Amino acid sequence: MYRSHTCGELRESDINTKVTLAGWVQKTRDKGFVVWVDLRDRYGLTQLVFDEDRTSSKLLEQARHLGREFVVQVEGEVIERTSKNPKIPTGSIEVLVEKLTVLNESITPPFTIENDTDGGEDLRMRYRYLDIRRNPVKNNLIFRSKVTMEVRKYLSDNGFIEVETPYLIKSTPEGARDFVVPSRMNEGQFYALPQSPQTFKQLLMVGGMDKYFQIVKCFRDEDLRADRQPEFTQIDCEMSFVEQEDILDVFEGLTKHLLKEIKGVEISAFPRITYDDAMRIYGNDKPDIRFGMEFAELNAIAQHKDFQVFNSSELVVAIAVPGAAGYSRKEIDALIDWVRRPQVGAKGMVYVKCNEDGSYKSSVDKFYDQEDLAKWAEATGAKPGDLICVLSGDKDKTRTQMSALRMEMANRLGLRKPDEFAPLWVVDFPLLELDEETGNYHAMHHPFTSPKPGQLELLETDPGAVRANAYDLVLNGNEIGGGSIRIHDKEVQATMFKHLGFTPEEAREQFGFLMDAFQYGAPPHGGIAFGLDRLVAILGGQETIRDFIAFPKNNSGRDVMIDAPAPIDQEQLDELNLKLNKPS
Amino acid sequence: MYRSHTCGELRESDINTKVTLAGWVQKTRDKGFVVWVDLRDRYGLTQLVFDEDRTSSKLLEQARHLGREFVVQVEGEVIERTSKNPKIPTGSIEVLVEKLTVLNESITPPFTIENDTDGGEDLRMRYRYLDIRRNPVKNNLIFRSKVTMEVRKYLSDNGFIEVETPYLIKSTPEGARDFVVPSRMNEGQFYALPQSPQTFKQLLMVGGMDKYFQIVKCFRDEDLRADRQPEFTQIDCEMSFVEQEDILDVFEGLTKHLLKEIKGVEISAFPRITYDDAMRIYGNDKPDIRFGMEFAELNAIAQHKDFQVFNSSELVVAIAVPGAAGYSRKEIDALIDWVRRPQVGAKGMVYVKCNEDGSYKSSVDKFYDQEDLAKWAEATGAKPGDLICVLSGDKDKTRTQMSALRMEMANRLGLRKPDEFAPLWVVDFPLLELDEETGNYHAMHHPFTSPKPGQLELLETDPGAVRANAYDLVLNGNEIGGGSIRIHDKEVQATMFKHLGFTPEEAREQFGFLMDAFQYGAPPHGGIAFGLDRLVAILGGQETIRDFIAFPKNNSGRDVMIDAPAPIDQEQLDELNLKLNKPS
Structure with a gap:
């Protein structure tokens, strides 16, 4: 046992107790006859005291030489503090050290490990493991963990089953670029990393799974705009035998649960607005209505x-x-x-x-x-x-x-208050979106989204006017979730593919397994996916998702800490039956 | 609302209630004057009845033409069943149908959707979405979801924080082959998919995260032996300021929690055996002690x-x-x-x-x-x-x-009873393993595993005799978890790399970021990882992990349902600065 207590838990009621603590040296103050050391761990700070009267001179000397971020273990007695610090929970006590062991030394860190650090963004990314020692980053990660646990609790309590879908799947030309993974065992062939588990969750519905969710990494090889990541996390959900109303109901419930459990905020029924009204009233399909x-x-x-x-x-x-x-x-x-x-x-x-x-x-x-x-x-x-x-x-x-x-x-005007939460549903999205450059329509949500009842015929005459059973959950001006009722009829799906410009052969090659599956009794189904990174950032009252990701990548998709991506050996390339067009 | 109840919940107390159900047609029995239909959903089976006396002849005729796996919605009244079926929870009632809507038709499925199906392994894999409709597979997936939820509950309740580590990381030559991911934005460079989050969890410990866990996909491009998957799921854990005893304690607790919550089995302290004794007494480092x-x-x-x-x-x-x-x-x-x-x-x-x-x-x-x-x-x-x-x-x-x-x-002799659970710890593993072919030693666990105190010198004279602070959790003859106390001293780590045959330059290139991190006050730390697929299979009393994975791959690493991996477009290759050595 390296410690009897953490650095965050000792209180006045522990006075006179012998304790063992371990942690990092945050700060040393040397007043000659007395040395104070702030010892830090994940749980808090405890002040250690070494003084001439009660500590051996050897120990005092040892304490004097502790550097910032040294890892130490101390044994001592909890005593009352003469000048109390009401700002920290352990501020009424200190530990009079009787034994000090240096577990590990530290060279001087490249930036200060303080709430307000002197380290710039680049430096902090390169030494992310030191940045994580800082309360703001550490607390964001703990917050994220708490949010995901609450999501899982709510969905489990509501009968959802978490099912893991595969990461090594098949490339599809739809939407953003896939990251691909060359297969060694299947020469010249590639897996793709999923942009979302969309088709798998629909197959799970065909499989009768009824209520599915998964908190899952997704991948998009896009040119990165600010605050986008090539890998991101999604709360992915799907339900069978539901109409739009059922889905809005469940996920409004989830959002309320999170706001209540995490932020202590109770919100009544979420407003709903059609896409057309949102554009008319706010010029935006993700209006901030605070x-x-x-x-x-x-x-x-x-x-x-x-x-x-x-x-x-x-x-x-x-x-x-x-x-x-x-x-x-x-x-x-x-x-x-x-x-x-x-x-x-x-x-x-x-x-x-x-x-x-x-x-x-x-x-x-x-x-x-x-x-x-x-x-x-x-x-x-x-x-x-x-x-x-x-x-x-x-x-x-x-x-x-x-x-x-x-x-x-x-x-x-300071009207976008981070501690105020104004969720709403935007509904009745257009089914198709015109690509101004090519003049072609493509799916606004994705090709499996169902048109509103009775609007299928409009596809022929006025495709842009067709509205979909599609909805977004918007929170404080950010889209945090979006979904739709899916097409479960193979004829309707074939019509959709046609209007999206797929030949029957292309549709078969890309989505054949889904169309096959739909022959065997697909239930009516629909779902939603939340962007976890964004959701957590907004609940945390912040704008940048990067602050809520343990090891984010920069705008060139690089992890500057581990220096990835990187060249690989010729031997690895050979095994994969690959060569570089231009040497790297 | 497609349904008022599921197919698993109606009981005698619901008699005379008007209900709406939706699901799949499991079976139709036509006795001329009466037609019974078994309607199935995730939650169970309910018998529907259509009869000449109480049902319109049109409805009876409709029922007669329902095919297997048709998706239907019915409205009707719950009535008492004349011949009750005590084998199913809904066996006392049936629903007298007043309205029948076919939501989707089905062509004849390639195998029967029954507990004992006539479908062979290959066929069931190709139509996995139909296989999932079968109770054995469906229940395995639900079981898996329940196990992971209990794991998360236990670890959260014990102060662990779930942190997501990146999937797009850097290739290392250590151990099995990496799957690599070419980067488009960083031409000629590659990410690798993690074989485990090992270095990241150690960096989280350097970052003061103290207690980390993650249920995470890992990837190994190995020639697949039976019952191995190229992507698999790990319960990955790490703790700071701990000795081996602390870790065994926490994860023995986790295992007991699972056995109790999931299987209702209470087990007292787990036996411990050294690696040497396990080999002497059982000839095996994962002995079945049932x-x-x-x-x-x-x-x-x-x-x-x-x-x-x-x-x-x-x-x-x-x-x-x-x-x-x-x-x-x-x-x-x-x-x-x-x-x-x-x-x-x-x-x-x-x-x-x-x-x-x-x-x-x-x-x-x-x-x-x-x-x-x-x-x-x-x-x-x-x-x-x-x-x-x-x-x-x-x-x-x-x-x-x-x-x-x-x-x-x-x-x-039938001594390996699937409903009997005999966990044990195997401890004191050798640090190094001799590669008979090359005569070189390599790390038995991984290169970050610490030798037993005082044995560092033995590395020079008798490397094979050095024992490690490494341990496995064994359950019913399977290794379900393994871990170690890590090296937290950069000098010891450098010595280890030397003995594993890395030049200082190679060590720096591969693990530079970890060695850098260790300069800034790494705490003593250690951890463990459980193979979730195997754990779930054993708790489920079965041997094959494939039955507990929603969409597994076959022994050639192929997903036969979606037909992946597959060739990609020339355009995609060009964008990635790649060409194939041999055309596929």
């Missing part, structure tokens, strides 16, 4: 005046930014510059200041009188003191721009 | 007589097979043939029948008198009616042969 600033379309009241910019626009849309009427000319100009940045892409912005005296001052006073502007205020719900921002142009683009502006203003 | 037949070494009492076979042998070893003295001459001859098979490899076998009258009859009566044989009986613990089997020769080989014979006799 705050208002809902879109008001002003076409009817702002067009047909002399303002040509609006008259020639497909959409004129406005939001009322609360309390921003006081913006100076300079601030307004800066905001207009902001919406004109290429990342946002608006041509300009019209604004109306709603003065406290009930009057309006706008950038288009030449075209609109007070009465006109009062209508805008009414439409947007603007109150005295608010700033109405108006964008116009092409409908889809303008909505996206306004959504960006809405989020920016919410950030500036 | 039965006796312990080895007795007869050298002292059987050598130095006139029997040259024994005199020239390094080892003469015997077991007493209970109740086998009655073996006929023919049976004995067959047994001798059995030990001579190449798979066993003995040259011959001496036997002694211990007759009921206390006399002995042996195959070596020419050399040994009754008094000699009585000593053999005493040494082996043979009783009247037992058969003593004696093998001799080279020590290691003879032990292995005798171990095979012991297991064979136990199987023949």
Whole structure:
């Protein structure tokens, strides 16, 4: 036994107890006649004391030479602390050391192991094992473990079976690029790592498994945008004999369970909004509804005046930014510059200041009188003191721009509170999405998503109008889960493949096993998948998923700690029947 | 809502209730005036009844045309069954159907979906989604889910944190072959899939995580022996500030928890045996101790007589097979043939029948008198009616042969009871293992395993004699877990790498990040990993792990259901900067 207690558990009630502790030296304070050492482990900090009166001079000398991050074991007696530290749970006691053993030394760490470290991102990634010693990272990992355990408890208690699906599967051309794995035993052939267990979970439904879940790694070989990882974790679920309502019910329950157990937050029924409404009201299919600033379309009241910019626009849309009427000319100009940045892409912005005296001052006073502007205020719900921002142009683009502006203003005003949780369902997604470049439609969710009842015929005439039994769970402006009711009829599935541009041969080659399976009595089924990394980050009140992953990769897909990927031996390549086109 | 109840829950108390059920047609019995249909889902079977008196003739006709595995929904009333079936929980009731909807049809399945199916292994693998509908497979998967949930509960309750380690890591030459994953973004470089999260869990200990676990997929590109899978699941654990005793304690606790919760079996302290004793007494480092037949070494009492076979042998070893003295001459001859098979490899076998009258009859009566044989009986613990089997020769080989014979006799005598559980710890494993072919030593467990205290010097003089702080948990003749106390001192680790034949440069290239980490205060630590597939199979009272894996691969590493691995497009190869040496 290396220790009788952890560094986080001793209290006043332990005074006079002989204890053995082990941990890392956080800090040493040498006051000459007395040396204090903060000893740290996963569970907390305990102050050790060595003093001239009660400790041998040899021991005091030993303590004096302890370096930061040395691993030590101490035996001693718990005593009352003269100057208590109410900030830490062990702050009322200290341990008077009688024996000190250095278990391992440490060279000076490349950054300080403190809550606020002096280490930059790159350095901390390279020495991730030291970064994990820091409370913020350590606590994030513990938090993640707690969330996954609660997910498992809830789903198990609701009759779900966790089934492991294979990692070495088959490459499909659909969607993002697969990572592939050359097979040595099957020369010239490759496995693929799953982008999701989609087909396997559907096969489990064909297999009668009824309620399946799995917390599982998935892989996508994409060019990494910020905060994407080539491997990520999914809470993957599927149910049989269900309609959309049943699924929303179960997973709304899961989300409530997590919010309650993990955050102590109780939330009643989640609002639901259709995809079309979300786009109309928030310009976004994952709206943050912790705050208002809902879109008001002003076409009817702002067009047909002399303002040509609006008259020639497909959409004129406005939001009322609360309390921003006081913006100076300079601030307004800066905001207009902001919406004109290429990342946002608006041509300009019209604004109306709603003065406290009930009057309006706008950038288009030449075209609109007070009465006109009062209508805008009414439409947007603007109150005295608010700033109405108006964008116009092409409908889809303008909505996206306004959504960006809405989020920016919410950030500036501090309305996106990390400890406030506003989940909602976005439902009735389009089945297909037009690829502007190729002019082809592809599945918005995936090719197994079922169209709304009675809309199958629309596929022929107006594919973009077909709505799907597809839904996303959105939390604080992030999509944390998405799913659909699947097609369980092989004829409907064949029609879908056709509309997605697969020849029957291609469909057979890629999804033959699924189509075969559907011949043997597939039940009606549907499911959902949550992005665990994102879910945990949001529940943790943070934005970056990387902080919730033990060993994340950087934006080039590299693990800088272990220096992977890396070249492999010629012998390994030969065994795999491979050679490099260009030597590495 | 597709159903109000499952097919497994209706009881007599539900009689007169209107219900909606959904499931698969297991069987239809048409008696003309009445048709019974067994409806099946994950939860059970419910008998549906359609009859001339109470059902419309149209409905009766519909029922008559239901095929096996059709997916149907029925509405009806729960009624009492005239001839009850006590074998199933729903056997007292049936549902008088008022409405029948066919949700999906099925073509005739390639094998019967019954507990005892007519489908062969290959066919069932190809249509695994249908095999999963069968109770034996379905129940195995549910059982597995239950075991993993209990593992997680126990470890969480004991302060362990589940941390996900990466799947895209770096290839190391140690041990079995890695599966590799070419990187598109890092041209000419490869990730490797982990054979285990060994180094990452050690880095987590350096990171202060203290108690880590993970249920995780691991990958080995080995030529597959029977009942090995290229991807398998491990319960991976590591603890800091522990000695061997602490680890055995926690994981003995886990095993007891599982046996109690899953099997209702309570077991007191697990026996412990050293590796050397296990080899001496059972000829095997994973002894099945559900039965006796312990080895007795007869050298002292059987050598130095006139029997040259024994005199020239390094080892003469015997077991007493209970109740086998009655073996006929023919049976004995067959047994001798059995030990001579190449798979066993003995040259011959001496036997002694211990007759009921206390006399002995042996195959070596020419050399040994009754008094000699009585000593053999005493040494082996043979009783009247037992058969003593004696093998001799080279020590290691003879032990292995005798171990095979012991297991064979136990199987023949039905002593390996699937519902009896006899766990034990095998401890003090050799640190190194001699590779007979190359004459080099390699790590028996892995290169991070620590030698027993004070034995480091022995590495120079007698490497094979060094014992390690390594242990296996053995259950019913299977190794289900193994681990060790790790080296936490970078000097000791460097010495180990040297003895394993790594140059300092090779060690640095392969394990540099671990050796770097050990400079910053690595705590004493150790761990264990359980093979989940095997553990679940044994707890389930079965031998083959494949039956407990949802979608297993065959002995060529192929998934015959999805037909993977498979060739990939030229475009994919080009993007990865790869070409095939020989076209596939």
